[in-house]
Amino acid sequence: MSQTYGSLFLLKLGSKNLVVVSDPNLATQVLHSQGVEFGSRPRNVVFDIFTGNGQDMVFTVYGDHWRKMRRIMTLPFFTNKVVNNYSNMWEQEMDLVVKDLKANEIVRTEGTVIRKRLQLMLYNIMYRMMFDSKFESQEDPLFIQATRFNSERSRLAQSFEYNYGDFIPLLRPFLRGYLNKCKDLQTRRLAFFNNYFIEKRR
Template sequence: MSIFLSFLCLIIPIFIVSFSALSKKLQSSKWKLPPSPSSFPIIGNLHHLTNLPHRCIHKLCSQYGPVMILHLGSVPVVVVSSSEAAEEVLKTHDLECSTRSKMVGTEKLSYGYKDITFGPYGEYWREMRKVAVIELFSLKKVQSFRYIREEEVGLMVKKISESSTLTQSPVDLSKMFFSLTASIVCRVALGQNFHDCEFIDQEKIEELVSEAADALGDFTFTDLFPSGGFGRSIDWLFGKYCKQNRNREISSRLRL
């Protein structure tokens, strides 16, 4: 405990000085930055975000305008909340804003941002998109698997009908739609029926996909403090580092 307190006493003043220097640099910048709510050293505007962040951001936007800056830890985030500003970002300056934010969870699950979903915009991403459009999502390719989709949807409707007429038991639609999606993907990609395949554990696959979805939406201290090793140290203290390793395990199992 004494080591931890000594560590905090050493690291906190360093970050306060660094944050103050960065704030002065931004204020003296030649760029005209959007307005920003009052912030604290180190945490920035994190104290403005409570259990319902979307409502907090909406309230801040009504006060500071359709374009504002929030400092989530040491990471500046531009919040756009009007159609005119969204058009500027997504249409006029779409190339500058086309790359997704880098986060620990997405890095682990995308093998270092090498997939088409989270990869940075560039030549490599354009080539991946070209291959996906030609080999996976072309009209001819999509139509060739139409019978699979029709068969699986028919089976799902039949199951729902039997459940309502014969057993009159409640239907878990989330589980049903997951099974539908997994069945279609399994037949298209592997040529095997998801329910009859011997080497596929349905319960385990559903658990892994659910954990992967949670990992993609999970924030870590490293996401908020990406430089200097401060975020990683806090993640290690609060057990987030073990969860990051769990993301790597999920990624390897999904690949298998």
């Protein structure tokens, strides 16, 4: 399409306008030089449910709230001091992956897909930093529940079942059942965090 219409063109998708930038110099202008003007991500009805109407850092409009969220995220997780304090913990979790693989006879003879084990490692790193808590193993019921919640959230957030409501607002009333599923999942997910992690951390 860029060969036909040029390096900058407009697509009208229902009620939404989508600007396509394919030239590297123009993309630099959009993403870097004028990043403040183009920094806010488009929102939709499903992400509003999962992010409290864009109150997270990813979908919030660039401005005061975004800057507050950046401070909230940076101080406990991304300063040099925090990185240094947690570096030993990260190494411990990585060492545990290697030890688990070495101890598993099936790995030596048949091999294994380590995606799940790496997922456990990443969850433990995040949960130890956020909640001072970790999952015991891949069979830990809380780990299974946490991964299910996140998988279901991703499935609902990326589904084509609701996209038509964003582009054709007149059809949004037909989304009521789908949006109720999203609200129910968000309620159960927040209750899970509150019951097992946030209250404990307090």
